[in-house]
Amino acid sequence: MNVRRAVIALALLLAGSAGAQSLSLTFDDGLNPDKEPQARAWNSQLLEHLRRADIKAMVFPALARTGDGAGRALIADWAAAGHAVGNHTSRHRSLGSQKVALEAFIEDVQEADAAFNALPTWQRRLRFPFLKEGDTVDKRDGMRAWMYDHGYESAPVSIDTSDWYYNDVFLTLSKAGGQDAKLEVLRAHYIRHLLDRAAYYDKLALQVTGKRPMHVMLLHVNAINATWLPQVVEAFKGQGWAIISPRKAFTDPLYATPPDTLPAGESIVWALAKATGVTGLRYPAEDGDYEAPALRALGLPAD
Ligand SMILES: [Zn+2]
Numbered sequence: 001m002n003v004r005r006a007v008i009a010l011a012l013l014l015a016g017s018a019g020a021q022s023l024s025l026t027f028d029d030g031l032n033p034d035k036e037p038q039a040r041a042w043n044s045q046l047l048e049h050l051r052r053a054d055i056k057a058m059v060f061p062a063l064a065r066t067g068d069g070a071g072r073a074l075i076a077d078w079a080a081a082g083h084a085v086g087n088h089t090s091r092h093r094s095l096g097s098q099k100v101a102l103e104a105f106i107e108d109v110q111e112a113d114a115a116f117n118a119l120p121t122w123q124r125r126l127r128f129p130f131l132k133e134g135d136t137v138d139k140r141d142g143m144r145a146w147m148y149d150h151g152y153e154s155a156p157v158s159i160d161t162s163d164w165y166y167n168d169v170f171l172t173l174s175k176a177g178g179q180d181a182k183l184e185v186l187r188a189h190y191i192r193h194l195l196d197r198a199a200y201y202d203k204l205a206l207q208v209t210g211k212r213p214m215h216v217m218l219l220h221v222n223a224i225n226a227t228w229l230p231q232v233v234e235a236f237k238g239q240g241w242a243i244i245s246p247r248k249a250f251t252d253p254l255y256a257t258p259p260d261t262l263p264a265g266e267s268i269v270w271a272l273a274k275a276t277g278v279t280g281l282r283y284p285a286e287d288g289d290y291e292a293p294a295l296r297a298l299g300l301p302a303d
Contacts, residue, residue: 021202022242023159023215024249025050028088028127030061030221032071042226043074047081049229058246059221060088060127060155063115072115079119084247086125086155087112095139096132096263102142109152125155125250131218133264140264155246156255156268159201159217165288166190167224172301174223185298187228191235193291198241205254205269208276213269214249 027046031039050057059078066072079085090111093100109126116122126147133154134140147154169186173179198217205213219225225232233243249255259271266274266285274281282290288302295302 020242021198021212021215021240022244022249023198023217023236024244024246025055025057025217025219026060026127026155026157026246027057027219027221027225028060028062029092030059030066030071030075032065032067033074034067034070038223039071040074042223043077043221045226046221046229047077047083049226049233050083051081053230053233053243055233055243056082056084056245056247058084058086058123058125058155060086061112061116062088062092062129063090063112064092068115075116076119079121082121084121084123084125084245085116085119086123086127087116087152088127089129090115092129094130094132095128095143096130096135096265098135102134102139102146105139105143106146124150124152126152127155127157128265131157131160131265131267135263137262140262144258153250154255154258155250156216157218158205158213158215158254158267158269159198160267160270160286161194161197161218162286162288162291163190163194163219163224164222165291166193167220167222168288169295169300169302170224170227176301182300186295186300187231189295189298189300190224190228191232194232195235195239197286198236201267201269204273204278208269208273208278209254213254214244214252216246216249216255218267 031043033039059075061075066075075085087109089108091108093105093108095105134143173183173186202212236243254268257272259268259275261271261274265271270281270285292302
């Protein structure tokens with residue numbers, strides 16, 4: 001290769017990387033083997049998929065979801081596999097609820113911290129339950145001040161999804177048995193949903209900030225991801241997405257920008273769009289209600 005060709009090749013490579021889409025995977029809640037017999041299997045399947053795809057993710061366990069025994073131990077498996085562990089509170093209550101005072105919410109954060117902070121990959125990053133960051137200025141800013149004082153950073157998502165809702169439909173079909181054809185339909189639709197939400201928030205981020213951030217996508221430790229994560233990853237890569245670690249993604253300045261919205265929360269891209277006067281945003285940003293009609297039209301059990 002002559003010098004001129006090498007320069008052109010390098011320029012093309014740089015142009016490609018500058019416009020590349022990248023996202024990281026985060027998994028909320030965790031599973032409780034004392035309540036769900038398949039919890040251990042799903043947890044280990046998910047970890048095996050991540051290992052084979054050479055992906056480092058981050059898990060945000062809530063004690064209300066893991067329980068205090070076997071489910072906590074499943075989170076230790078994530079840490080042992082090198083995935084970061086963050087805080088999703090103990091009781092999984094919404095700071096956006098009038099019934100949850102700031103002091104009570106802080107106790108929830110402290111309880112989860114005490115339960116998981118001995119894990120080797122523990123990070124002081126808070127993923128707010130339901131992505132709700134306060135229904136009043138006092139609660140929102142009070143929590144931000146507490147986090148600052150205690151060396152905590154927020155763990156917003158840029159790409160919000162309704163994987164939990166698709167998981168409900170997946171479990172209904174799986175438990176019914178003999179639903180392979182419908183499961184295939186659901187799989188295609190689930191992957192399309194994730195790709196669609198990623199494209200939507202990527203475009204919105206470009207519109208609001210003028211650039212494509214390193215994304216953080218919201219998923220959950222659940223059966224649907226334990227089953228179909230390889231196909232999900234393959235689909236994203238097929239559309240030009242690179243999968244990066246949350247540790248890297250969170251270095252994007254996007255995540256250090258606290259949006260001035262009330263009620264506070266949702267995807268940080270959504271919140272920044274709201275704060276800068278973008279119209280036509282739906283609230284909540286994501287919900288099963290938005291997904292149900294299309295799934296029902298396909299003959300799937302979407303309540
Ligand atoms: Zn959660």
